[in-house]
Amino acid sequence: MNNFGNKVIYQIYPKSYKDSNGDGIGDFPGIIEKLPYLANLGIDYIWLNACFVSPQNDNGYDVADYYEIDPTYGTMEDFEHLVHDAKKYHIEIMLDMVFNHTSTQHEWFQKALAGDETYKNYYIWRKGKPSGKPPTNWVSKFGGNTWEYVERYDEYYLHLYDVSQADLNWDNPDVRNEMAKIVDFWMHKGVTGFRFDVVNLISKPETLEDDFEGDGRRFYTDGPHVHEYLRGLNNASFGKIDSLTVGEMSSTSLENCVKYAGENRQELSSVFNFHHLKVDYKHKEKWSLKDFDFQELKDLFITWQEGMQDYDAWNALFWCNHDQPRVVSRFGNDRSYPKESAKMLATALHMMRGIPYIYQGEEIGMTNAYFTDISEYRDVESLNYYDILKKSGKKESEVMHILQERSRDNGRTPMQWDASANAGFSEATPWLQVIKNYKEINVEAALANLDSVFYHYQKLIALRKEYKVIQQGRFVPLAKEHPELFVYKRIF
Ligand code: NOJ
Numbered sequence: 001m002n003n004f005g006n007k008v009i010y011q012i013y014p015k016s017y018k019d020s021n022g023d024g025i026g027d028f029p030g031i032i033e034k035l036p037y038l039a040n041l042g043i044d045y046i047w048l049n050a051c052f053v054s055p056q057n058d059n060g061y062d063v064a065d066y067y068e069i070d071p072t073y074g075t076m077e078d079f080e081h082l083v084h085d086a087k088k089y090h091i092e093i094m095l096d097m098v099f100n101h102t103s104t105q106h107e108w109f110q111k112a113l114a115g116d117e118t119y120k121n122y123y124i125w126r127k128g129k130p131s132g133k134p135p136t137n138w139v140s141k142f143g144g145n146t147w148e149y150v151e152r153y154d155e156y157y158l159h160l161y162d163v164s165q166a167d168l169n170w171d172n173p174d175v176r177n178e179m180a181k182i183v184d185f186w187m188h189k190g191v192t193g194f195r196f197d198v199v200n201l202i203s204k205p206e207t208l209e210d211d212f213e214g215d216g217r218r219f220y221t222d223g224p225h226v227h228e229y230l231r232g233l234n235n236a237s238f239g240k241i242d243s244l245t246v247g248e249m250s251s252t253s254l255e256n257c258v259k260y261a262g263e264n265r266q267e268l269s270s271v272f273n274f275h276h277l278k279v280d281y282k283h284k285e286k287w288s289l290k291d292f293d294f295q296e297l298k299d300l301f302i303t304w305q306e307g308m309q310d311y312d313a314w315n316a317l318f319w320c321n322h323d324q325p326r327v328v329s330r331f332g333n334d335r336s337y338p339k340e341s342a343k344m345l346a347t348a349l350h351m352m353r354g355i356p357y358i359y360q361g362e363e364i365g366m367t368n369a370y371f372t373d374i375s376e377y378r379d380v381e382s383l384n385y386y387d388i389l390k391k392s393g394k395k396e397s398e399v400m401h402i403l404q405e406r407s408r409d410n411g412r413t414p415m416q417w418d419a420s421a422n423a424g425f426s427e428a429t430p431w432l433q434v435i436k437n438y439k440e441i442n443v444e445a446a447l448a449n450l451d452s453v454f455y456h457y458q459k460l461i462a463l464r465k466e467y468k469v470i471q472q473g474r475f476v477p478l479a480k481e482h483p484e485l486f487v488y489k490r491i492f
Contacts, residue, residue: 004244004269004314004355009094009463010192011359013322014073015059016053016414017091019426026425028074028082037443039089041363041454042461043156045244046086046194047094049322052077054306055105056062057164058142058380058397059412060321061094062103063195066182083190092195092246099179100201109166115152122156122178124169125150136208138216141250143384146216160201160220162380170202170229183237196268199247200226200256222249222256230260230267246270246316246355254304258311270314270355276300277324289383289405292331296383298477298486304354304476305488311352315354318346320362325410329368338365338441342453348486351458353475358457365453366447368410368436372400376473378432382407418444439465468492 018030031046038046038193051066052061060070061348069079082275083093111119126147137288140163147156157166158167168175183194203223211219211456213246217263230247240247245268247260252273261271271420279296308315319327331340342365352357371377374386382403389399404410409432417424423438435441464470473490 007044008353009045009047009357010038011047011357013049013412015410017360022427024426024428024430025072028078032085035085035089038205041458042097045092045094050098050278055103059160061098061125062165063098063105064105067185084481094195094377095191096195098197098200101167101412104164121172122175123166124171125155127155142381143388175234180233180236187241194238194245196247198250200249200252203229216249219250227259234266244269248272254307258313260312263312270315270316277347287402287408302477307351307474317349318357319349320359321407321409322411326366326368328365334367337452343456343482346457346460363454363457364443365441369413370404376433377409379408382409416442418442
């Protein structure tokens with residue numbers, strides 16, 4: 001049986017972790033400086049958010065060159081030092097592979113635009129409707145239609161995300177080979193972990209049709225050849241080494257995830273699903289608020305814990321990431337019980353079966369940003385939805401409230417290291433403002449207090465390392481219907 005259950009992963013958003021060269025943006029030398037801190041916490045892997053060359057329209061999830069580090073984070077040498085130095089602390093690096101789409105600035109797309117048929121076939125193109133409308137009515141994840149017209153071809157290319165993120169055509173074997181080559185390149189640099197961005201969207205059906213019931217996702221999510229393509233990638237690249245992989249699965253199903261992450265399937269080691277982070281979406285819509293549904297949250301955890309273990313498949317356990325608001329503000333009480341809620345939420349998650357993730361700052365109880373003006377936001381999705389919500393007739397104050405609860409920038413503010421200017425993150429003005437509460441909530445303060453959230457996380461990790469039952473035991477829910485308690489046991 002695989003023993004991924006003894007690993008704990010720490011996620012770093014490089015832009016916001018530690019700035020070493022005074023440009024207001026985090027970088028690799030900054031991360032290297034913090035390796036002793038991470039070793040003290042006890043983690044096994046650092047997942048680095050997308051850090052390849054990119055125009056940064058979507059903060060690196062619009063990759064223009066998969067073989068180069070974005071210069072804002074340092075040089076290739078800096079990256080190699082990071083991999084090397086981390087290993088000295090028994091920490092491995094997990095890279096974020098954005099393989100569903102490339103930036104429209106990528107050489108492949110540029111060649112396609114210039115008329116090169118070979119590269120045109122790296123992307124997904126369709127004719128518009130006779131009425132002059134785009135090929136389908138699908139809605140992009142960041143708002144607006146998913147198709148962009150290109151005059152040269154009198155065709156549209158597909159972009160499930162921003163217009164600057166063109167979807168790759170995985171039905172083309174050349175694209176699949178390119179992807180395996182990229183993974184191989186980074187494996188040779190000593191990288192042993194890979195997170196695959198929205199990887200369950202890579203296989204689109206042959207015939208694309210209008211969706212009259214939703215935004216189109218039911219047609220392209222967990223698509224027709226996705227398992228075959230993942231297995232192909234596994235066999236051609238990371239499957240050849242002792243690697244740890246995780247697929248980000250957008251709006252997925254349990255039925256598919258037991259396959260993606262099932263033992264002997266030769267696809268991935270584990271999966272992220274997001275159902276438990278939608279229990280505060282009104283009518284399943286991200287931009288409509290409601291109080292979170294505790295029973296639904298419990299039911300989802302129970303379903304996924306039991307469902308995955310039945311197939312020896314592995315869940316990633318997580319509350320936070322760079323796309324989510326801070327958990328202590330979301331499911332806890334960051335005003336009256338910040339420490340208690342942060343510890344309670346950490347315990348509930350870390351004792352389950354799966355691979356726990358800690359998102360930078362979660363281990364000191366960082367909260368939402370509570371920005372009050374749109375000029376403070378940087379995230380492309382938040383800015384798009386600000387306009388969309390305003391156009392729908394909502395008042396400024398209402399829209400700001402929604403962003404305070406839902407914006408991805410809540411999780412992207414600079415790491416709070418100490419009580420000095422800019423929270424010790426940078427000597428320059430940070431690319432995104434630090435949160436006002438940094439004088440109370442910061443690493444220095446946490447390390448000085450044995451009762452802090454930090455030491456609680458440290459203990460949870462140590463417990464996982466010590467007890468096989470936490471790593472491997474079965475998850476058994478108890479008091480399933482209790483309105484206030486989430487109870488489970490782990491047994492052999
Ligand atoms: C998921 C990533 O986590 C998110 O940050 C990004 O915007 C989308 N995928 C598109 O790549």
